[in-house]
Amino acid sequence: MRPQRIVDLLAVVALALLALSAYLTWSHADPGSGRPTVDFNGYAVTRAPVTLALAAVVAVVVTKLAGTALRRVLAVLVLLMGVAAIGVALQVRPDAGELSRLRPELSQAVTDQVALSTGPAPWFALAGGLALSAAGLIGLLTAHRWRRPTMRYERDPAATPADQWKAIDAGEDPTI
Template structure:
């Protein structure tokens, strides 16, 4: 059960991070501008929510590191996962539920050359949302659940494998075994032995 909890937490974090990265490239908002000759302007997730891509990439890295983290780092990563989920969740919720003009200012400025929140607000006649903000919000909920799962079960997770340990190992006869270094590993390879076994 504990190994399954770790695998599930890592999988949920990676899935949420990947969803965030994908969502940052998709159209979140469609803006109608007062100039009737102009087509509706699509606004990507990265433009509507600039922190989405960086925090999603951080989430992916966190999920990968969690797979080999020790007990103390598991709790730190669990808390960080909850903070990222809450931050992204609140910001995404604002965009998804209210479609504020502030989320489209950069895209409108790039398309029209008109800058400033008030000037863009006067120019915009309507903003509609696509499903992507809600999909991202659901990913934030999944990420939050993963963080809670980590904090609840991290103390029971099995330790990392032998290749991640840095302390001296004890040989089967009870004597501490000598740590090998890079030169020892090369020597073993030269003799046709596998140093990772």
């Protein structure tokens, strides 16, 4: 499998995992005393994973149109976005005070204590961040071997516009 396709596949997998982390439960809050538990999805806790995934996928798409130097710059950005997604997955653990701002029924005035637990979403965000980091690293290391699709449509610099029109009149494609 070509490195360019591996980067594409990893970027799509990262997008799926990071988007899934936005919809799955990031934190459970149990206010106790018979009150219902409150679940917070990833999008309510942090919007960073989805934003990073979308930006990285855009960067991967742009690499298809870029030269080697710009590909390397974009690959470094994708790698950094993957590292940022990993950092968000490992460090974002809202406490009761933060969650009470989102849902007032969890505030200290209403309940004595709130038991917090973590849902599966940070694990999906971590896996997506790892996939994004791998895509950036592979893109960085193999950028010089990628094909440029725009080269097919560039004209011959030695040909004059009159020569190109003559080729078209003769039924030839001057871009090949």
